[in-house]
Each structure stands twice: as structure tokens, then as C-alpha cells.
Amino acid sequence: MDLIRILLVDDHPIVREGYRRLLGRQPGFSVVAEAGDGEAALAAFAQHRPDIVLMDLSMPGGGGFSAAEAILAQDPHARIIVVSMHQGAIFAQKAMAAGARGFVSKSSPPDELVRAIATVVSGRRVLSADMAQEFARTSLDDDFAGLTPRERDILLLLVRGLNGRAIAQNLGLSSKTVQNNLSQIRAKLGASGDADLVLKAQRAGLVQAI
Numbered sequence: 475m476d477l478i479r480i481l482l483v484d485d486h487p488i489v490r491e492g493y494r495r496l497l498g499r500q501p502g503f504s505v506v507a508e509a510g511d512g513e514a515a516l517a518a519f520a521q522h523r524p525d526i527v528l529m530d531l532s533m534p535g536g537g538g539f540s541a542a543e544a545i546l547a548q549d550p551h552a553r554i555i556v557v558s559m560h561q562g563a564i565f566a567q568k569a570m571a572a573g574a575r576g577f578v579s580k581s582s583p584p585d586e587l588v589r590a591i592a593t594v595v596s597g598r599r600v601l602s603a604d605m606a607q608e609f610a611r612t613s614l615d616d617d618f619a620g621l622t623p624r625e626r627d628i629l630l631l632l633v634r635g636l637n638g639r640a641i642a643q644n645l646g647l648s649s650k651t652v653q654n655n656l657s658q659i660r661a662k663l664g665a666s667g668d669a670d671l672v673l674k675a676q677r678a679g680l681v682q683a684i
Contacts, residue, residue, distance in 0.1 A: 477504040478595055481524040483515040483541065484557075485533040493528060496584050503591070510534075512541030519545050519552065526591050529574070531558040531565065539572055546573040553594050557587065563608045566601060576600040598635055606630050618663070618675070625659050628652060632668060633675045 480497060482490045482505055490508050497503045507522045509515040512535035519527060527545060531538035538556060545552050555576035556569040566577040575594045578587050582602040593600040607630065621629065624645075631641045642652045656668065665671045 476502075478502055478526060478591065479504050479506045479522065479524045480591070481506065481515070481518055481522060481527045482508045483510075483512075483518075483527060483533070483538070484530040485510045486530075489530075493587075496587070497591075500588055503588075512536040512538070512544065515541045516544045516548070520548060523549075525553065525595060527552060527554045528587075528591075529554050529556050531556060531560060531569070539568065542569070542572050542574055555587075555590055555594055555600070563605070566605050566608070570599070577605055578602040579604050593635065600634070603630075603634075606634060620662060621659060625655050625662075628655050629659055629671065629675060632656070633672050 480503060482493050484490050484493070487510070490510075494505050494508075497505055506524055507518040509518045511533050514535070515527070515529070527542075529538045529542055533541070535541070536544075538558070542554050542556070545554065550573075552573075554574045555578060556566075556574045557578045557580060558565060558569075559580045569577050576590045576599060578590050578600075579602050582604060586602045590600045590602065618626070618629075627645060628641055631644055636644060638652050638656065639649055641647075642649045645652070656671075659665070660667070660671060663671065663674055665674055
């Protein structure tokens with residue numbers, strides 16, 4: 475299996491050490507470089523060409539947004555995941571608009587970061603669970619506001635790429651209950667199928683388009 479080569483960008487050495495320890499325990503992950511500011515991040519990316527960049531936002535040297543834009547100017551296919559203490563949906567929206575493939579809040583459980591890396595490597599975009607919920611609270615239109623809390627949770631997991639069985643396991647429900655709820659969601663939103671549900675959620679701002 476090819477190693478997933480990772481560049482850590484954060485101005486706090488203790489934080490980078492925590493990432494390094496976490497990722498070092500994951501099979502197939504390799505931290506190839508670290509940087510403490512935007513300028514060093516750009517130089518490290520040019521030298522190592524990592525598969526994934528974990529990027530903080532609040533840093534010296536222009537900050538994470540500027541660093542992400544500079545890296546993407548150098549390589550439009552760079553896969554950047556922002557990992558930030560900022561939890562407002564506006565920060566995730568701005569990061570995705572700048573070209574990041576994912577946004578994970580620093581308050582997320584460690585395994586969320588591991589899953590986010592795997593998701594982005596597979597070619598999809600990702601939000602941590604708390605950020606997805608923030609999007610749901612702040613960005614859903616009137617149609618989505620009519621969903622029940624359970625329906626909204628199921629839709630969030632569907633948008634994050636889980637299938638019916640995985641959603642059932644995640645929420646402690648039966649597969650039949652999940653399928654019944656999905657049918658109700660499709661009826662409420664006028665969606666023709668699960669793919670259409672995801673598209674409608676993206677258009678409503680629940681998550682950036684994949």
C-alpha cells in the first residue's frame with residue numbers, strides 16, 4: 475500500500491507533535507514535513523509534494539488562507555485540509571472557497587481527522603461532524619428547516635458519504651428505520667433519489683459541492 479505523505483502546518487510545536495504522534499500510529503500514514511508559518515509551508519510543499527496538507531488558519535506570515543492559496547497556485551491539485559480552532563460556518567465556507575478539500579475543527583475527536591484524511595485522499599470533500607452541524611444550523615433553506623432532527627442527522631451523514639447501513643450503525647437505528655426516514659426526506663424535498671438529495675443539500679449550502 476502506498477504511503478499517504480502528509481505536511482503539517484501549525485505555528486504551535488506542541489500541536490504538531492500531537493498530530494505527528496496520532497498520524498504515526500496510523501498504518502499507511504507518513505508525516506514527511508512540518509512548517510510553522512505560511513512561507514515555510516509553501517517551501518515545504520514545493521520540496522516534498524505531499525499527498526495531504528493539514529493547515530492551521532491562525533499563523534504568522536499571512537495565515538492559513540494565504541498559505542493555502544499560494545500552495546494551490548503552485549499546484550491546483552493540492553489536497554488541503556484546514557484544521558482550525560475556528561468553528562463558525564463562515565470559516566469553513568471561506569476555506570472551501572479558497573480551494574481546501576476539507577475542514578476539521580480542533581475540538582473534533584482524533585479519529586475524525588484520520589477519517590478526513592482518508593476521505594480527501596479518496597477524492598471527496600469532507601467536514602468534521604460539528605462543522606457539518608454548524609452548516610445545517612446556519613445554511614439550510616426553508617425546505618430543509620422542515621426536517622425533523624432525526625431526518626436532518628440522517629441527511630448529514632448521507633451527505634458525508636455514508637450509505638444506509640453505515641448511517642444505521644452510526645445512529646443506532648435499524649436499516650429499515652433509516653430507509654423509511656430517507657423516503658420521508660425525499661418526499662419533503664422533492665428529491666428523486668439519494669444522489670438528488672445530496673445535490674439539493676449542496677445547493678442549499680449544507681456542504682460545499684463535491
